[in-house]
Amino acid sequence: MKIRITISLLVVVVVSILLLEACKKTDVLVYKPTYLTFIVPIGWPQPTKNIFENNPLTEEGFQLGKKLFYDGKLSKDGNFPCASCHQQFAAFATFDHDFSHGFNNSFTTRNAPATFNLAWMPLLHLDGGINHLEVQPLAPITAPNEMAETLENVLTKLKNDSAYPALFRKAFGSSEINSQKMLKAIAQFMGSMVSSNSKYDKVQRGETTFTTAEQNGYTFFKAKCDACHKEPLFTDNSFRNNGLAINTFINDFGRLKITNQRSDSLKFKVPTLRNVELTFPYMHDGRLYALRDVLDHYSSNLITTQPTLDPLLVNRIAMSNIDKNNLISFLRTLNDTTFTKNVRFSQP
Numbered sequence: 001m002k003i004r005i006t007i008s009l010l011v012v013v014v015v016s017i018l019l020l021e022a023c024k025k026t027d028v029l030v031y032k033p034t035y036l037t038f039i040v041p042i043g044w045p046q047p048t049k050n051i052f053e054n055n056p057l058t059e060e061g062f063q064l065g066k067k068l069f070y071d072g073k074l075s076k077d078g079n080f081p082c083a084s085c086h087q088q089f090a091a092f093a094t095f096d097h098d099f100s101h102g103f104n105n106s107f108t109t110r111n112a113p114a115t116f117n118l119a120w121m122p123l124l125h126l127d128g129g130i131n132h133l134e135v136q137p138l139a140p141i142t143a144p145n146e147m148a149e150t151l152e153n154v155l156t157k158l159k160n161d162s163a164y165p166a167l168f169r170k171a172f173g174s175s176e177i178n179s180q181k182m183l184k185a186i187a188q189f190m191g192s193m194v195s196s197n198s199k200y201d202k203v204q205r206g207e208t209t210f211t212t213a214e215q216n217g218y219t220f221f222k223a224k225c226d227a228c229h230k231e232p233l234f235t236d237n238s239f240r241n242n243g244l245a246i247n248t249f250i251n252d253f254g255r256l257k258i259t260n261q262r263s264d265s266l267k268f269k270v271p272t273l274r275n276v277e278l279t280f281p282y283m284h285d286g287r288l289y290a291l292r293d294v295l296d297h298y299s300s301n302l303i304t305t306q307p308t309l310d311p312l313l314v315n316r317i318a319m320s321n322i323d324k325n326n327l328i329s330f331l332r333t334l335n336d337t338t339f340t341k342n343v344r345f346s347q348p
Helices: 002-029 059-069 138-142 151-159 164-172 179-191 199-204 212-224 291-301 321-332
Strands: none
Touching (some): 059 179, 138 151, 151 164, 164 179, 212 321
């Protein structure tokens, strides 16, 4: 009798051990990600670094990142997901606001930049203070005037959401939720945002032609603007002082804050002009609300006595009203509604 009981107990123990081991291996066994290829548009340069080198791009990772991007749980009170400042219809900038709303009726201190074609940006933020997309979300998540949350609290909320463990398992092979996986997923979603199908792009591919005004604007652009806003990205990713008067409300000296070099005072990242009509207002503080105002700044209003002013602007940029009209016509060809209406990037 004792032998039977002993054998029975032994069987139970062995079965239990096998079941536990099976449970441990379940995450691995069901991990069958759908790998994606990041496609560089025809005629575009290769990104200077592969942002997916240590973060393989998968459909499952993309979808998890998309859910996180639109989820208010990443903010303290649930009202400020990433998408609250980066709205798709505004090319993932903030529509019609110089500064974005943040937690507890606060405001950001810079105009929210559009977030697309990030794979070609070696440095992020208007001052270049972040050098990798995977760590970028940490800044807005923890900023008291933006999402005002802590990583610990964010992870707790995600763990308490019954939907997330399965999504993390599909994306990374384990239902464990941690900050590294969360940030990698967001990077997969944001890094996949590519805007490359504007009228300008279609002209370059030979699918359509510019109007006379657009062509004249393009000719003027190549002569006067291309040095900083290089095609096809329409930015050279440099940091320049474009002659704006200091905003005494925020006293923002740009890249100086990062490098502590006086030569970087009042220098901000050259923004892409893709989708520029959709991303107003303009400049680092959103002080200009129309493209005409921007052109007036470069032709007449920029301050030429600042020590760090970009050398290309010491004589301003001469342009007639006709030049301005033509240039605006061309800039509008950079709008990419295929991108701004793409359901793949839309809120779930």
